Structures are given as C-alpha cells and as structure tokens.
Amino acid sequence: MAEARRLMYPRKGPEFARALAFSDGLFAISMTLLVVGITVPTLTDGDSVHELAEALNDLTSNFVSFFVSFAVIGRYWVAHHTYFAQLESLDRALIALNLVYLAFIAFLPFPTALLGTYFENPLSIVIYAVNVALVSGMEVVLFRHAYRAGLLKQTITLNVYRWGAAMSLSPVVLFLLSVPVAFVDTGLA
Numbered sequence: 001m002a003e004a005r006r007l008m009y010p011r012k013g014p015e016f017a018r019a020l021a022f023s024d025g026l027f028a029i030s031m032t033l034l035v036v037g038i039t040v041p042t043l044t045d046g047d048s049v050h051e052l053a054e055a056l057n058d059l060t061s062n063f064v065s066f067f068v069s070f071a072v073i074g075r076y077w078v079a080h081h082t083y084f085a086q087l088e089s090l091d092r093a094l095i096a097l098n099l100v101y102l103a104f105i106a107f108l109p110f111p112t113a114l115l116g117t118y119f120e121n122p123l124s125i126v127i128y129a130v131n132v133a134l135v136s137g138m139e140v141v142l143f144r145h146a147y148r149a150g151l152l153k154q155t156i157t158l159n160v161y162r163w164g165a166a167m168s169l170s171p172v173v174l175f176l177l178s179v180p181v182a183f184v185d186t187g188l189a
Helices: 014-037 048-060 060-085 093-108 109-117 122-149 158-182
Strands: 008-010 089-091
Touching: 008 014, 014 060, 014 089, 014 093, 014 109, 048 060, 060 093, 060 109, 060 122, 060 158, 093 109, 093 122, 109 122, 122 158
Parallel strands: none
Antiparallel strands: 008 089
C-alpha cells in the first residue's frame, strides 16, 4: 500500500526538470569555487618578473589540485548526467539521496584548497580521498535506489546491476587505498 502512495515525478514533469537543473547548477558552482582557493600572490616588487615567477611556482600544488579536482568533478557531472538520462521518474527518496550526493560535491572545493595548501600533509590527502570516496559511494546508493524503486527507463538484469555497482565502487576502493599510502608518500597517494 505504501508503494501505491509514493509520490512519483515523471521525467517530463517540472519536478524532474527542477531536480536536474539544481544538480547541474551545483556542479557548475562547485567547479567554479575550486579557483577561489587559489589566491593571487602578493609581491614586494610588482614589476619583478622573477619574484612573480617564484610566487607562481610556490602555487604549483594549488594549480595541480585545481585541475585534478576540476577533472574529478567534471567526471562526476558526466556520470550524474548519464545516470539522470537513464531515469524514467524520480521519487522523494531519490531527491533526498541526490541532495546528500550533491553535498559531497559542494564540499569538494574545501579539500581541494586544503590539498593545494598542504600538499605534503597526509591528512589533507586523506580528507580529499575520503570526500571523493563518499561521492563515488553515493553514486552506488543512487543507482541502487533507482534500480530497486523501478525508476529506470529500462529494466536491467541483476548481473548488469551488479556490474554497474561494482564499477561505481572501484573509485571508492582506489581512493580509500590512497589513504595509507598518503602516510608513506604524499606524491604517490
């Protein structure tokens, strides 16, 4: 009986479009905020090419963390876009789970800035890796809910579902494996 009363938001309805637009907007803002963690250096001699080059060189880890995180969030946006393309409808539970997923996306600029500032500190790498692992883990949770709630456009077999879940869990494993490595070699992690 509870299944019959569950609110469903069809693909062509305004609620589906709102959820997708909100998600896309959050991804765009998160990607833009990544650059906020990189501050323009202050120079004692603003005309000195050498001083500016040294100051920019000091920001190398900030630039690296920016581009890595931009690529990571971009990959998550593509995966999210692909996922939403497979949905026939949404329910309130999926919207709530999507908000949790998006919270970890929105948080990513902070560990990115932390990593850029404290690249040699293993804890900054751990915080970044755990955040990214949580995002990947939430992809599995979103997929699992849509599969079990019948929200997908096409019915998929249990084997295809398991394969998809395993592929989505692979980044979780990879990033969590980088945690102990960070305490040995931050560059390798």
